[in-house]
Amino acid sequence: MRNVFLFIRRYFNFLFFLVLQIVSLSFLFQYNKFHQAAFSNVAGEITGRFNEKYNGVEYYFRLKGTNDALVKENERLNQLLKENYEAPGQLNKLMTDTLMIDSLKKIQKYIYREAKVVGSSVSSQTNYLTIHRGSSQQIRPNMGVISPLGIVGTVVSTSPNFAVVMSMLHRQYTVVVKLKNGGERGKVEWDGTNPSFVTLKDIPKSAKMNKGDSIVTSETSSLFPPGILVGTVNEIVEDKSSNFYVVKLKTATNFFNVQYVYVIDNTQFDEQKRLEDSTRKKIQ
Amino acid sequence: MSELLKNIFRFALFIFVQVFVLFKVSPLHHFIVPYLYFLFILWLPFNLPRFWLTFIGFIYGLTLDYFTNTPGLHAAACTLIAYVRPFIINLMISQEGTDKNYASPSITSMGFAPYATYALVLTLLHHSFLVFLEWMSFGTFFFFIGKVIGTTAISLLLILLTELLFFRKEQFRTNTV
Numbered sequence: 001m002r003n004v005f006l007f008i009r010r011y012f013n014f015l016f017f018l019v020l021q022i023v024s025l026s027f028l029f030q031y032n033k034f035h036q037a038a039f040s041n042v043a044g045e046i047t048g049r050f051n052e053k054y055n056g057v058e059y060y061f062r063l064k065g066t067n068d069a070l071v072k073e074n075e076r077l078n079q080l081l082k083e084n085y086e087a088p089g090q091l092n093k094l095m096t097d098t099l100m101i102d103s104l105k106k107i108q109k110y111i112y113r114e115a116k117v118v119g120s121s122v123s124s125q126t127n128y129l130t131i132h133r134g135s136s137q138q139i140r141p142n143m144g145v146i147s148p149l150g151i152v153g154t155v156v157s158t159s160p161n162f163a164v165v166m167s168m169l170h171r172q173y174t175v176v177v178k179l180k181n182g183g184e185r186g187k188v189e190w191d192g193t194n195p196s197f198v199t200l201k202d203i204p205k206s207a208k209m210n211k212g213d214s215i216v217t218s219e220t221s222s223l224f225p226p227g228i229l230v231g232t233v234n235e236i237v238e239d240k241s242s243n244f245y246v247v248k249l250k251t252a253t254n255f256f257n258v259q260y261v262y263v264i265d266n267t268q269f270d271e272q273k274r275l276e277d278s279t280r281k282k283i284q
Numbered sequence: 285m286s287e288l289l290k291n292i293f294r295f296a297l298f299i300f301v302q303v304f305v306l307f308k309v310s311p312l313h314h315f316i317v318p319y320l321y322f323l324f325i326l327w328l329p330f331n332l333p334r335f336w337l338t339f340i341g342f343i344y345g346l347t348l349d350y351f352t353n354t355p356g357l358h359a360a361a362c363t364l365i366a367y368v369r370p371f372i373i374n375l376m377i378s379q380e381g382t383d384k385n386y387a388s389p390s391i392t393s394m395g396f397a398p399y400a401t402y403a404l405v406l407t408l409l410h411h412s413f414l415v416f417l418e419w420m421s422f423g424t425f426f427f428f429i430g431k432v433i434g435t436t437a438i439s440l441l442l443i444l445l446t447e448l449l450f451f452r453k454e455q456f457r458t459n460t461v
Contacts, residue, residue, distance in 0.1 A: 028356030043350035
């Protein structure tokens with residue numbers, strides 16, 4: 001027993017070093033799996049405050065880009081207004097529904113909530129954004145996040161007033177997408193090299209694709225409503241060995257200056273997830 | 285200013301410079317990430333006990349980690365260089381008693397060549413470990429080597445610039461005081 005104590009005293013520094021290494025590595029691998037680390041709630045609140053202070057300055061320099069993005073979004077939404085469309089024949093008349101039930105409220109599946117981006121990074125391999133809206137303002141993990149121009153990422157953790165969003169520019173991020181023209185489904189990932197481009201995979205070669213085609217979110221992605229722009233085709237890489245395209249996409253969102261985002265709350269997400277999980281359990 | 289106050293000030297300053305200046309630089313190339321924050325550990329005083337040195341390294345790395353949302357990544361690398369630091373210093377000190385006569389490692393206290401070697405070895409160690417932890421989940425061996433070399437080169441350049449811009453005058457302390 002005495003020798004054990006002597007050993008510990010002799011190599012105390014080395015053992016202490018090993019303990020700290022194990023603690024930090026367990027933090028790292030646990031976070032990579034579940035996106036929950038020790039004290040991340042408190043730490044998120046504190047780093048969020050600092051990020052907010054910095055963003056107060058940075059925001060002025062990005063005003064022009066932010067304004068352009070918002071104007072573009074308004075233009076797109078104006079195009080969708082009912083008044084812009086005219087029925088081709090005399091027979092089709094617009095009529096007001098006389099039913100007295102407000103059916104619109106009940107079936108709204110996606111709820112949008114605006115949030116200010118207070119911290120973001122593009123330079124690392126694992127990029128995150130911090131937004132100024134948290135669990136006290138109805139933000140939960142697993143909510144989709146979009147910018148005025150296209151999709152941004154997914155909420156991974158929240159504190160009372162801030163939330164951390166895993167950006168599309170993260171090595172572990174994937175999103176299910178489809179071609180706007182043909183409807184073939186594939187998935188989008190990031191290879192970690194250039195923050196302006198992401199990689200589209202799993203599109204069969206039978207699909208017709210041209211440079212400049214839009215890639216939008218698919219119906220099967222439960223986080224985003226269908227039809228939200230992800231990116232445009234920039235380069236189609238020839239791969240003779242497989243039956244699938246590998247495509248380089250230009251991201252719709254400019255991750256360098258994104259300032260405002262919308263967090264999308266899918267009100268039926270939990271129900272869908274529960275059903276899918278229970279089915280998976282039954283099969284196994 | 286006392287040594288303790290000076291180091292607390294440096295702690296905050298290095299973290300903020302790293303998070304709000306260097307990480308905000310738009311990426312030049314995917315091999316290059318400008319890192320400077322670990323210079324804090326290189327500048328810690330000689331007479332700090334090894335236990336505290338390792339512990340400060342851990343806390344310092346973890347602080348940066350909470351800003352970048354990678355808990356444990358920088359903490360592991362910082363703990364490693366903080367632990368290895370005394371070994372390198374023992375090898376590099378040319379004259380007997382440098383660590384008693386001067387407060388902390390610098391060009392004046394150690395001489396240019398030993399200090400440069402000291403910085404090079406710890407920088408290389410820090411980046412190798414950091415990129416290794418990143419590389420475990422993705423990338424190729426070529427990516428690993430390229431990134432370590434690219435990042436180390438940029439870091440050494442930044443360290444040199446910092447040493448020239450903020451020249452630290454080290455007082456020679458005799459043991460008669």
